[in-house]
Amino acid sequence: MSEKTRREFLRQSAGAVGGACLFSLGLGLYARQVSALPATALRPPGALAEKDFLSACVRCGLCVRDCPYDTLKLSTLGETVATGTPYFEARKIPCEMCEDIPCVKACPTGALDRSLTEINKSRMGLAALVDQETCLNFLGLRCDVCYRVCPVIDKAITLERVHNPRSDRHAMLLPTVHSDHCTGCGKCEKSCVLPEAAIKVFPVKMAKGKLPEHYRKGWEEKEKHGGSLIGDQIQMPTRRPEQTVPGSAPGGLDSGWKP
Amino acid sequence: MSAAVSPAPTFFSHSLFGKWLLLRRASQLAILALFLLGPWFGIWIVKGNLSSSLILGMLPLTDPLLVLQSLAAGHVPYRDALLGAAIVILSYLLIGGRVFCSWVCPVNVVTDAAAALRRKLGIKGGRAPAASTRYWLLGGILVASAITGGIVWEFVNPVSMLHRGLIFGMGLAWALILGIFLYDLLVASRGWCGHLCPMGAMYSLLGRTALLRVSANKRAACDDCMDCFVVCPEPQVIRPALKGAGTDSPVILDANCTNCGRCIDVCNRDVFRFTQRFDRRTTP
Ligand code: SF4
Ligand code: SF4
Ligand code: SF4
Ligand code: SF4
Secondary structure (H helix, E strand, C coil), rough: CCCHHHHHHHHHHHHHHHHHHHHHHHHHHHHHHHHCCCCCCCHHHHCCCCCHHHHCCCCCCCCHCCCCCCEEEEEEEECCCCCCEECCCCCCCCCCCCCCCCHHCCCCCCEEECCCCCCHCCCCCCEECCCCCCCCCCCCCCCCCCHHHHCCCCCCCCEEEEEEECCCCCCCEEEECCCCCCCCCCCHHHHHCCCCCEEECHHHHCCCCCCCCCCCHHHHHHHHHHHCCCCCCCCCCCCCHHHHHHHHCCCCCCCCCCC | CCCHHCCCCCCCCCCCCCCHHHHHHHHHHHHHHHHHHHHHHHCCCEEEEEEEEEEEECEECCCCHHHHHHHHHHCCCCCHHHHHHHHHHHHHEEECCCCHHHHCCCCHHHHHHHHHHHHHCCCCCCCCCCCCCHHHHHHHHHHHHHHHHHCCCCHHCCCHHHHHHHCCEEEEEHHHHHHHHHHHHHHHCHHHHHHCCCHHHHHHHHHCCCCCCECCCHHHHCCCHHHHHHHCCCCCHHHHHHHHHCCCCCCCCCCCCCCCHHHHHCCCCCEEEEEEEECEEEEE
16 A cells, blocks of 8 residues: 555545444434433333333334234334334324234334233323313213223223312212223223313323332321321311301301310 | 447346346335235235334244344344344345345335436546445444444434335435435435445345355456446445456455346346356356
8 A cells, every 4th residue: 555545545444433433423312312202102012111112122013013903103204203113192093902912912022022911901101181171070071981981991090079169069070090000092082072182191101290219108007007107196176167157156166076 | 338349238238227137126126015015905925124024924034233233222132033133144144145235125226226317417526435434334323222222223224214114104204215315316426325324234244155146257258348347336346356356266255245236237248147156167
């Protein structure tokens, strides 16, 4: 090699190395930035946690092909879900919770974890009654549709009866989701009768809060212990201001409590 | 092209429609058609896409580069995917890694078209990055996968995006493909496949032991018309075999040869033919 060609060669190689490194760096950062799952996209049953999912899914679409209800689709470039990965939107086509979970069986990589064998144990997302201002049951009607369609009815979603303070003589039956049973299938969101669903299914991370590790619920501890942990307490009377009648007993309180 | 000294081309030896070129396009089309039979007509011979597929419900095939990235990112895929990658690797070790490029890859049709148009319009110059960039890029994406813990190349890979796009829906991927076409046409001759694509780089690495090879077995008849150098997507691979520079074997042993057979098509002296790598015979 002459001095000139050697220099040319070195210059070219340096360009190659530098360019490739820069590009990979940019790509890594880009990949990180676009890997957040948007709120409306749910992963198929058995999907690993999002970060692990993106290290496992090769974007082959075999899960999509084996879903009998056309629930799943692969995202395309320009959508907010990581390009090529499978997802579904509850409001479009929810998951029908196939008993044999064909999508999981089809996955060759383990991005959908085959240790999921009971569909009721899947956690594709978590439903949340996000809009209490429009949910018909919150308005005092008996719509109940989201409750009725739930494949895990009475466990994942229940109707909680509370007093209707507006009419003061009726009950409201409030659809209430329980995270220990909700699979995130999306059927409730799909069938909500409103033009925009009041109950929506989100990726679990978005829908679920978390108590600090050290919090204990007194009533649970009490039950576990089989009695109060701090001994018997004096029960004080409950005083209700609304029960005061003008001109009644001194102090204006009459709870009806007798020693 | 200096066709003046060569006999007039017949239909099959014409540089636009060589026999091998037609076979290659047929192969690329047939593979795509196999994938489309399912979604279009409900005939499920092949499911999935080039990233991973299942043939007749039993034979898995998986893109080895994806498995490598997945491993780098810390995920050990199920046996199906590992087996699929092993089958793919073994096949290409036999027939030549870059057979994927010229006989399977859908982007090849795009970059070939760009190269043909570039020749036709006589576009010269531009700036191509060093041919070794692709190997650095290959290393780079593996490191990036390891650091970010995700399969990073898939966020931009035009090969899988085009193929997946044709089968599952394209989205904006066409813009990326158009970009590659324009890059190859205006900026760098054979720039994408020959200098940048890390998939091609991986298949080049798999091509070192290929049994199936092109041989310039009648190299004595070469009249230096240079047609083969003009059409070859990796022209540097021809010289050692054709001109015997540094080797006495007429076989093109360079792993970057894509076994596309274009040189066989365009040579009016029938210098080239397909053979196996140990066939060192020459005919005058
Ligand atoms: S469980 Fe059934 S309906 Fe739900 S995504 Fe899988 S295949 Fe589709
Ligand atoms: S089958 Fe598995 S690897 Fe393939 S797209 Fe679905 S989740 Fe990803
Ligand atoms: S998403 Fe809705 S329908 Fe599905 S299990 Fe949860 S509450 Fe029930
Ligand atoms: S180099 Fe890359 S894009 Fe070009 S044909 Fe090969 S795999 Fe396809």
